[in-house]
Amino acid sequence: MNIYLAPMEGVVDHHMRAIVTEVGGFHACFTEFIRVVDRLLPKHVFFRYCPELQQGGKTAAGMPVVIQLLGGIPEIVAINAQRAAELGAPGVDINFGCPSKTVNRKAGGAVLLKEPDRIYDIVRAVRKALPGHIPVSGKIRLGYEDTALTLENAHAVAEGGASLITVHARTKADGYKKPVRWQCLAPINEGLTIPVVANGDINSKEDYRRCVEMSGCENIMIGRGALSRPDLALQIKKPDVIPLRWQHIHHLLVDMYVRLKQQSGITERRILGRIKQWLAWLKRGYSEAQQAFDELRYFTETASLERWFEKG
Ligand SMILES: Cc1cc2nc3c(=O)[nH]c(=O)nc-3n(C[C@H](O)[C@H](O)[C@H](O)COP(=O)(O)O)c2cc1C
Numbered sequence: 488m489n490i491y492l493a494p495m496e497g498v499v500d501h502h503m504r505a506i507v508t509e510v511g512g513f514h515a516c517f518t519e520f521i522r523v524v525d526r527l528l529p530k531h532v533f534f535r536y537c538p539e540l541q542q543g544g545k546t547a548a549g550m551p552v553v554i555q556l557l558g559g560i561p562e563i564v565a566i567n568a569q570r571a572a573e574l575g576a577p578g579v580d581i582n583f584g585c586p587s588k589t590v591n592r593k594a595g596g597a598v599l600l601k602e603p604d605r606i607y608d609i610v611r612a613v614r615k616a617l618p619g620h621i622p623v624s625g626k627i628r629l630g631y632e633d634t635a636l637t638l639e640n641a642h643a644v645a646e647g648g649a650s651l652i653t654v655h656a657r658t659k660a661d662g663y664k665k666p667v668r669w670q671c672l673a674p675i676n677e678g679l680t681i682p683v684v685a686n687g688d689i690n691s692k693e694d695y696r697r698c699v700e701m702s703g704c705e706n707i708m709i710g711r712g713a714l715s716r717p718d719l720a721l722q723i724k725k726p727d728v729i730p731l732r733w734q735h736i737h738h739l740l741v742d743m744y745v746r747l748k749q750q751s752g753i754t755e756r757r758i759l760g761r762i763k764q765w766l767a768w769l770k771r772g773y774s775e776a777q778q779a780f781d782e783l784r785y786f787t788e789t790a791s792l793e794r795w796f797e798k799g
Contacts, residue, residue: 489514490720491653491684493710494555494580494626496520498764501538501546502746506739507713508550510731512720515551520582523558523567524593533574544577553578553624557585557595559605561612564595568613568623578622581609581649583640586659597659600631603643610647624651626686629671630658641675641683653684653708672702684708690715690771695723714768733775740765741796748789755789762792 492499492507494517499507504516518536521528534540539552546552554576558564568579583606585596599606606625614623625644629637644652654675656668667688676683685704689695690712698707712719717739718731740762747758763783769776786792 488724489682489684489706490723491706491708492516492550492713492720493686493708494519494582495710495714498714498768499710501552502743502750503714503765504539504550504552505546505548505746506742507717508546508548510717510721510739511548512718512722512724513550515553515578516546517553517555517580520555520557520585520596521567522595523556523563525560525563527563527566527570530570530574533571533576537571537576540575544575551577553580553622555580555582555626556613557582557587559593559595559599559609561605561608564609565612565616569616572617572621576621578624579613579617580624580626580653581613581644583625583627583644584655584659586662597628597631600627600636600640600659603636603639606640607643607647610644610649614648622650623648624653625649626653626655628655628657628659629661629668632660633658634671637671638674638678641679645679645681649681651682651684651706652679653686656685656687656702669698669701672704676703682706686710688712689719691719692723692726711768711771714765715770715772733773736769736773736776737796737799744789744792744796756787758789759783759786759792 490513492513496519521536537552537554544552554571556564556567571579582596583599587594587596587598610625627640654672656672672685683704684706685698685702686708689698689707689709721728747761766776766780
């Protein structure tokens, strides 16, 4: 059973990947999506999204970081995938789940769930452009408006040459509405020969158990649940491990702060925003995070944050 850390734009950057994969339990993680429209992106863009390329495409804990691309033109996605591989990406994932608003040939993401043939063409072009040892994967939702094309889309990803597919068990129209539809993953898992990674609302060990039971999928991807409980993957993999206490989470927050502070060009406002953002997710996993959030919420300077950290 493999657990993947979900790509999350604006949240799961290289700092978060480093911290969460250090806690453990994950098999691999992804960059935020890199949008490719009509040209080959310069190398520095790949390094910006994936600084781990400078260390063999892995986090410090040794987790591979797969580069995720989002685009609608097969040849353009393919040449960018090729560049990602040349720069050392251990894999390339294609995003067919992002609720992109632009509806034209250049658009990528969930809008492509209306066009299984184009999904096939994109995956096929990427597969052909990469050396055989670099895996290609795709990430989809159940559909755009409804689930009529779920299987067709999943087959398009597999037949295009992907060796893994992640399915967020909701349509684009569902947004993040509850309940998530893990049961809709079962026919995909039965119909495909490549591994199907179940995704959506796995926020506890109990959710994991129910998701596996309903979907039949062995592999899962966790996003928001890992931000609320950074050791969730570890808890699922090793149920006997003692859950992380708030004191430890506090250390992780300090770690995040130190990393952000070292990032060149980052503003004080952005640093504070990132720490508050993570605390907001942590509130779901730790009651202490609520109080911390209330105390930090109006800080406008990192000096106040540093004093708060020193208090312990
Ligand atoms: C803030 C945010 C940013 C996201 N960014 C991406 C992204 O860049 N690429 C992607 O494939 N999915 C993205 N997603 C979707 C997640 O990867 C995941 O499919 C979704 O959150 C459901 O999983 P979860 O319930 O475990 O969070 C994003 C989700 C959120 C909430």
